[in-house]
Amino acid sequence: xxxxxxxxxxxxxxxxxxxxxxxxxxxxxxxxxxxxxxxxxxxxxxxxxxxxxxxxxxxxxxxxxxxxxxxxxxxxxxxxxxxxxxxxxxxxxxxxxxxxxxxxxxxxxxxxxxxxxxxxxxxxxxxxxxxxxxxx
Amino acid sequence: xxxxxxxxxxxxxxxxxxxxxxxxxxxxxxxxxxxxxxxxxxxxxxxxxxxxxxxxxxxxxxxxxxxxxxxxxxxxxxxxxxxxxxxxxxxxxxxxxxxxxxxxxxxxxxxxxxxxxxxxxxxxxxxxxxxxxxxxxxxxxxxxxxxxxxxxxxxxxxxxxxxxxxxxxxxxxxxxxxxxxxxxxxxxxxxxxxxxxxxxxxxxxxxxxxxxxxxxxxxxxxxxxxxxxxxxxxxxxxxxxxxxxxxxxxxxxxxxxxxxxxxxxxxxxxxxxxxxxxxx
Numbered sequence: 001x002x003x004x005x006x007x008x009x010x011x012x013x014x015x016x017x018x019x020x021x022x023x024x025x026x027x028x029x030x031x032x033x034x035x036x037x038x039x040x041x042x043x044x045x046x047x048x049x050x051x052x053x054x055x056x057x058x059x060x061x062x063x064x065x066x067x068x069x070x071x072x073x074x075x076x077x078x079x080x081x082x083x084x085x086x087x088x089x090x091x092x093x094x095x096x097x098x099x100x101x102x103x104x105x106x107x108x109x110x111x112x113x114x115x116x117x118x119x120x121x122x123x124x125x126x127x128x129x130x131x132x133x134x135x136x
Numbered sequence: 137x138x139x140x141x142x143x144x145x146x147x148x149x150x151x152x153x154x155x156x157x158x159x160x161x162x163x164x165x166x167x168x169x170x171x172x173x174x175x176x177x178x179x180x181x182x183x184x185x186x187x188x189x190x191x192x193x194x195x196x197x198x199x200x201x202x203x204x205x206x207x208x209x210x211x212x213x214x215x216x217x218x219x220x221x222x223x224x225x226x227x228x229x230x231x232x233x234x235x236x237x238x239x240x241x242x243x244x245x246x247x248x249x250x251x252x253x254x255x256x257x258x259x260x261x262x263x264x265x266x267x268x269x270x271x272x273x274x275x276x277x278x279x280x281x282x283x284x285x286x287x288x289x290x291x292x293x294x295x296x297x298x299x300x301x302x303x304x305x306x307x308x309x310x311x312x313x314x315x316x317x318x319x320x321x322x323x324x325x326x327x328x329x330x331x332x333x334x335x336x337x338x339x340x341x342x343x344x345x346x347x348x349x350x351x352x353x354x355x356x357x358x359x360x361x362x363x364x365x366x367x368x369x370x371x372x373x374x375x376x377x378x379x380x381x382x383x384x385x386x387x388x389x390x391x392x393x394x395x396x397x398x399x400x401x402x403x404x405x406x407x408x409x410x411x412x413x414x415x416x
Contacts, residue, residue, distance in 0.1 A: 007206075009210060010203050010204055010206050010210070011204065013210065014199075014200050014203045014204035015200075017196045017197075017200035017203065018200035020196055021193070021196050021197050021200060021374055024370070025370070025371060028367050028370050028371055029371060031363070031367060032143060032367040032368065032371060035139065035143070035363075035364065035367065036139065036140050036143060039139050040138065040140035040143075041138050041139070041140065042139050043137070043138065043139075044137045044142045044364070045137070047139070047364055048176075048177075048178050048179070048182065048362070048364070049179075050179035050181050050182055077364070080363035080366065080367045081361075081363055083367075083370070084356075084361060084363070085356075087189065087192055087193060087196070087370060088189075088192055088349050088352045088356070090192070090345070091192060091195060091196055091345035091348075091349045092346075092349055094345075095217075095346060098210075098214065107276075109274075109275070109276075110211060110214060110276075113214050113215055113218060114214050116218060117214060117217045117218055117221050117346070120218075120221035120222055120224075120225060121221055121346060121349065123225065124221065124224050124225050124228065124350035124351065124353070125350055125351075125352065125353040126353060128225060128228045128229075128353075128354065129353045129354040129357050131229075133229075133232050134228045134229055134231065134232075135228050135231050135354045
């Protein structure tokens, strides 16, 4: 692969997005099959109630420990969550890889542009949820 | 309703949402949110959480095709992401001090007004490309793509500052409400930067995944991303986006513009209804 050829970027980014989508889709599909097999004939009414006083609400443990525990015990919800995390990570990895692809093209201006976008993105995803007063 | 019925219904609706979302560059939330809230009786918080995942799914699912076939302009997309990413953080920071109903009224009104220039350009297949000079030249904001009939379309961008300002507004909206960013991105590229319609919608489609990912953390941590709702939505959206991408590549720019104008009108009405307290 010629890394200085501008077409390389289209090929690589196209593949990163495609593999991310296939991986997350496969994990979510497995989780959904598990959900249908175990809870398919349950009633949804109790499962879709949103209670702002117990956020994160009752039927969901969004902590890392809770997720790991659920994955080991083959909880369908946890596997779906993992698939969703892979899906969210896909555009983020696309931005990370773009920094290197622009560097390979020797395009310093766009290495800078992409690095700034990546910094803003990571700040927004990982820091702002924990700043008091944000997202209120 | 049985879980299995809910899953199948949302799966089918999401295929439809993915097809339209990937063609117009907005990401499918326009369809997903009202179906969940009005037809399924799901709380608006869960609906927005599902919409965020739907946007990321449409974006990545369709962009894998658009980027490979070079309809998406990667440099224009990366440049404009400066605006949407900083806007998203600004939106999160000012959320506590803003009246979301007032904002939705204003933004819904802007979308309605922007229907006018959109409809006036309704028959335009390829815009008359401006000369590449000044800032767009230094930033390399030009490109070319090949139509399905083999014609090569060359284009140059103009007014990058206005484009960046428009996508910053899109970012603020996403950061504040979790929705509504895509329409402003397409409008910025179409009305300000004078790009061909398919380049505008596919480059918006490319960007919305990053903007939605920027606010996904907070919705995930709050528990608004409910696996039961999100699973069929994500699966349907990914299939729909793959279908939509193939349709767009074979469509004329004028067709894409007509579909966009209709979806834009729906999005504007939705935003104004939401301001009036209807959970859409």
